[in-house]
Amino acid sequence: xxxxLKGFRDFYPGEMRARRQAMDAxxxxxxxxxxxxxxxxxxxxxxxxxxxxxxxxxxxxxxxxDQGGRHVTLTPELTPTVxxxxxxxxxxxxxxxxxxxxxxxxxxxxPQSGRNREFYQTNVDLFGSxxxxxxxEVLATAADALTALGLTGDDFExxxxxxxxxxxxxxxxxxxxxxRDAIRVxxxxxxxxxxxxxxxxxxxxxxxxxAEAFDDVIAxxxxxxxxxxxxxxxxxAAVENLRAVLAATEDYGVRDYVDxxxxxxxxxxxxxxxxxxxxxxxxxVGRSVFGGGRYDDLIESFGGQPTPAVxxxxxxxxxxxxxxxxxxxxxxxxxxxxxxxxxxxxxAEASRVARDLRARGHVVETDVSGRxxxxxMNYADSINAxxxxxxxxxxxxxGNVTVKDMASGDQTQVxxxxxxxxxxxxxxxxxA
Numbered sequence: 001x002x003x004x005l006k007g008f009r010d011f012y013p014g015e016m017r018a019r020r021q022a023m024d025a026x027x028x029x030x031x032x033x034x035x036x037x038x039x040x041x042x043x044x045x046x047x048x049x050x051x052x053x054x055x056x057x058x059x060x061x062x063x064x065x066d067q068g069g070r071h072v073t074l075t076p077e078l079t080p081t082v083x084x085x086x087x088x089x090x091x092x093x094x095x096x097x098x099x100x101x102x103x104x105x106x107x108x109x110x111p112q113s114g115r116n117r118e119f120y121q122t123n124v125d126l127f128g129s130x131x132x133x134x135x136x137e138v139l140a141t142a143a144d145a146l147t148a149l150g151l152t153g154d155d156f157e158x159x160x161x162x163x164x165x166x167x168x169x170x171x172x173x174x175x176x177x178x179x180r181d182a183i184r185v186x187x188x189x190x191x192x193x194x195x196x197x198x199x200x201x202x203x204x205x206x207x208x209x210x211a212e213a214f215d216d217v218i219a220x221x222x223x224x225x226x227x228x229x230x231x232x233x234x235x236x237a238a239v240e241n242l243r244a245v246l247a248a249t250e251d252y253g254v255r256d257y258v259d260x261x262x263x264x265x266x267x268x269x270x271x272x273x274x275x276x277x278x279x280x281x282x283x284x285v286g287r288s289v290f291g292g293g294r295y296d297d298l299i300e301s302f303g304g305q306p307t308p309a310v311x312x313x314x315x316x317x318x319x320x321x322x323x324x325x326x327x328x329x330x331x332x333x334x335x336x337x338x339x340x341x342x343x344x345x346x347x348a349e350a351s352r353v354a355r356d357l358r359a360r361g362h363v364v365e366t367d368v369s370g371r372x373x374x375x376x377m378n379y380a381d382s383i384n385a386x387x388x389x390x391x392x393x394x395x396x397x398x399g400n401v402t403v404k405d406m407a408s409g410d411q412t413q414v415x416x417x418x419x420x421x422x423x424x425x426x427x428x429x430x431x432a
Contacts, residue, residue, distance in 0.1 A: 007117025014332035029145035074106040087304035095128030114318035125311035136248030150328030159261030164238035177205040187265040337362035339380035344393030
């Protein structure tokens with residue numbers, strides 16, 4: 001026997017059905033806001049990541065040299081790919097560009113709860129608008145997806161911040177601060193012991209007392225206090241933008257899901273403005289469910305015209321943990337609308353009934369293994385068939401089929417010419 005690789009998962013039909021419902025909810029929300037589906041390749045040039053993040057990132061990639069001598073990698077995220085796509089047809093695309101995509105990605109990292117080496121995400125991106133309404137629309141799309149899955153404001157919260165708030169406050173100190181490194185430390189704040197956290201901040205160019213003062217002001221989440229503390233145009237502008245986004249979320253009907261959290265940083269370097277992460281409001285799921293933000297410089301860094309952008313990515317490793325905690329994870333079971341059971345030499349008639357039901361959009365199975373009546377009934381029960389249509393030689397001799405409701409066990413005979421007839425969804429109660 002071959003073992004499954006570490007960090008990779010198998011999804012059997014029941015679990016895949018539940019995952020598909022979660023994916024469908026996110027995609028449906030994106031479609032309702034006018035985002036259009038795109039398809040993207042699994043393999044890209046590794047330079048798309050090494051040029052931006054340095055050669056050390058290869059330790060996190062599934063990279064190799066292909067037969068053409070190119071350094072390639074299985075894609076670890078989607079944002080650089082969609083940036084490449086925008087640049088390739090930037091002049092021809094109507095703005096704003098609103099895209100979504102659901103697919104799998106790969107990162108070579110240590111597997112843990114809610115994180116695997118192969119993982120699935122729905123990415124939602126909006127290019128071409130720097131207005132607060134664009135940020136609010138992205139947050140509203142994410143919120144609508146979660147509420148469609150049965151979650152409420154008691155279950156999740158969006159923690160929203162602004163990258164220029166952090167960068168601006170750091171630059172307000174009389175110190176030579178390595179801003180990107182400091183923001184990465186802030187991104188890990190919740191996972192670190194306080195003393196370790198302060199020491200790491202100090203290691204980016206702050207003194208210990210400055211690091212403590214910095215943390216005190218961002219941990220307060222008081223925007224007025226923050227502006228007064230930094231006393232710089234950069235921080236004032238960032239706070240004004242953050243407040244404008246918060247006001248827009250009010251009009252979009254999702255302000256109740258949004259909390260200001262200035263320690264929310266997002267570790268990726270390409271974020272430039274408002275950033276957010278979704279968390280379990282009860283704290284039972286300790287890690288971020290998903291996140292996103294604004295990356296206004298990315299398209300230009302890929303050789304395109306300056307183009308503001310904002311988006312988020314919903315992962316399907318951690319989201320199930322939140323849905324399970326809230327008791328709204330979709331049922332992990334297969335469902336079948338009809339099973340057409342065959343008794344004797346009735347394939348032609350049974351196939352006609354099955355075809356007519358499938359033409360109405362139903363999930364229909366019929367015997368393909370030559371099994372006995374009892375074995376077919378057991379199978380119908382195992383696939384949760386709601387209705388069994390029994391097509392037997394004796395009944396056909398009288399021009400009938402039998403319709404059986406599997407939940408109650410009730411059954412009745414119906415003329416075969418009348419089944420399914422004109423009904424879109426004929427059940428026992430319709431024909432009894």
